[in-house]
Amino acid sequence: MSDNLSWESALNKLKEGNSNFVSDRIDGVLDNYKTNEDMVKGQSPFAIILSCADSRVVPELVFDAGIGEIFVIRVAGNVSNTSSVASLEYAVAHLGVNLILVLGHENCGAVSAAIGGGDNGHNLNHLLCHITPALHACETNEVNDVVKVNAHLTCKQIVSKSAIVQNAVDSGNLKLVPGFYNLATGKVDFMES
Numbered sequence: 039m040s041d042n043l044s045w046e047s048a049l050n051k052l053k054e055g056n057s058n059f060v061s062d063r064i065d066g067v068l069d070n071y072k073t074n075e076d077m078v079k080g081q082s083p084f085a086i087i088l089s090c091a092d093s094r095v096v097p098e099l100v101f102d103a104g105i106g107e108i109f110v111i112r113v114a115g116n117v118s119n120t121s122s123v124a125s126l127e128y129a130v131a132h133l134g135v136n137l138i139l140v141l142g143h144e145n146c147g148a149v150s151a152a153i154g155g156g157d158n159g160h161n162l163n164h165l166l167c168h169i170t171p172a173l174h175a176c177e178t179n180e181v182n183d184v185v186k187v188n189a190h191l192t193c194k195q196i197v198s199k200s201a202i203v204q205n206a207v208d209s210g211n212l213k214l215v216p217g218f219y220n221l222a223t224g225k226v227d228f229m230e231s
């Protein structure tokens with residue numbers, strides 16, 4: 039895995055890709071489709087994206103990335119549940135990916151539902167309970183404020199829930215970055231600290 043991109047290079051590549059997308063300069067997601075043979079041999083994505091399932095947020099397009107370039111996990115509210123954490127653990131431990139971007143987005147319906155509260159039925163209640171900590175931590179009830187806090191907290195929760203991630207962070211190789219996707223412009227705000 040020594041040829042894997044550092045988190046700094048991976049982050050710059052995502053920023054470049056998003057800049058291409060915003061200025062309508064995407065070069066076509068299939069441009070870098072190598073050969074069937076290469077694809078069968080294995081995968082070597084340079085970044086992990088934990089994104090909402092919202093149809094308006096499409097990571098491969100948003101970051102001008104081709105097949106095999108980004109390891110995308112999508113779940114409403116981009117929450118760190120057992121399955122999403124297990125999925126990204128695979129990409130950290132077995133694919134050597136050094137960057138995790140947790141991508142929240144403007145006007146997220148899952149976050150709005152969490153703000154609304156009430157009984158949303160067994161499955162959705164279970165999902166929304168992962169957003170509850172952001173509701174408590176956020177100073178306002180405004181959806182986009184809560185989305186940003188949720189992306190920050192999800193990064194922290196991933197580390198606390200995963201020894202694999204914790205170890206990679208401690209070694210200095212892995213970085214988690216919260217992001218916010220603006221629906222109207224397509225721009226991603228990278229909220230790295």
Ligand SMILES: [Zn+2]
Pocket residue numbers: 090091092114115143145146147148149
């Ligand atoms: Zn959403």
